[in-house]
Amino acid sequence: MLNTDIPDLIYLGRSRLHRNRANLIQTLHTVAALTDLGIDTRLYLPPWHRPVTPQQRCDEMGITSKIDIRASQWLHRRWPLSLFPRLHKRMLSRAKAVYVRSPELSLGLASQGIRHHFEVHTLQPMIQRNQLSQVIELHRQGIIDQLLPISRSAAEALIEAGADPQRIHVSPSGVELEAFQRQPELDSRGLANPRIVYLGRISRDRGLDILTRLAQANLGQVLLVGDCDDPVPDHPALQHRPSVPHREVAKLYGESELVVLPYQADLSHADGISPMKLFEAMAAGRPIIASDIPPLREILQPGHNALLADPADPDAWVQQVAELRDNPQLAKRIALQAREDVAAYSWPNRAAGIARAIGLL
Structure with missing residues (x-):
């Protein structure tokens, strides 16, 4: 089980630490920058292949901040993504904020009634999988609080689909x-x-x-x-x-x-x-x-x-x-x-x- 200390922000990711993918780079840089702001942030990722370590990956990306990265087998793709929220509902419910960038994780959190924020990267796959209408309804209910699309184009599409424009923040990618x-x-x-x-x-x-x-x-x-x-x-x-x-x-x-x-x-x-x-x-x-x-x-x-x-x-x-x-x-x-x-x-x-x-x- 997890430690009883509850960080201010829990960030749940699906990126694999051993893969050199843009979503991992974006996630690590964002978590590092949030930590540098003085926000107690903890990042959970699926298990990664050894001998890769969080420190090694941060060094490769030029990240000097010490960030809290933990592996959880319950985020592995072999398990339903509602399993982590179900097993750790108390911790997630007590954190000041929970943040995800995966619609599957967002829906998994919502299935346990856990309020969270969802960074939106892709719309068409969500539409094809019949996820967008679910996300919009959960947003209107307040289970998904802030929607954070990475472009204004995506924000406009979310609003057209019924999202609350007052709870949308456009957050483009970044650079060191x-x-x-x-x-x-x-x-x-x-x-x-x-x-x-x-x-x-x-x-x-x-x-x-x-x-x-x-x-x-x-x-x-x-x-x-x-x-x-x-x-x-x-x-x-x-x-x-x-x-x-x-x-x-x-x-x-x-x-x-x-x-x-x-x-x-x-x-x-x-x-x-x-x-x-x-x-x-x-x-x-x-x-x-x-x-x-x-x-x-x-x-x-x-x-x-x-x-x-x-x-x-x-x-x-x-x-x-x-x-x-x-x-x-x-x-x-x-x-x-x-x-x-x-x-x-x-x-x-x-x-x-x-x-x-x-x-x-």
């Missing part, structure tokens, strides 16, 4: 500013033959066809870094590396001239996306070309801090890369502006907004 802003400013001379980088899972719904088209256009070298869901075509200007530890991401951006984020409209979470890699590229001061979809337009303004392109038109991406290659002044200007604009999206700012929304600040 210092690590990425240590990278040198863009050297515009490299734009003559730019190194174009994409980081993340590699698949057609994340723009593999666009990335391939950029390589075929011979505008520069295209580097894809991440795990593959779809095969990468063989082309001399198209390189692939497997995913890297998060501490190496800043260096990869620093060694590039352009960053592309070609998310497709049929990506399951395209309706509410807030990609951490977007804020990292902004903080690294690299020109960004991104898909012209509503959640990204919340952060990016074409010609101001990025260029946007139609995700269904690969040739439009070729034209945008050519525009930055031929207009280094524009590339430099939008890169510097992105680095300035991203200051609002630090992890401490994100944590403070969440803490205020859920009544802990």
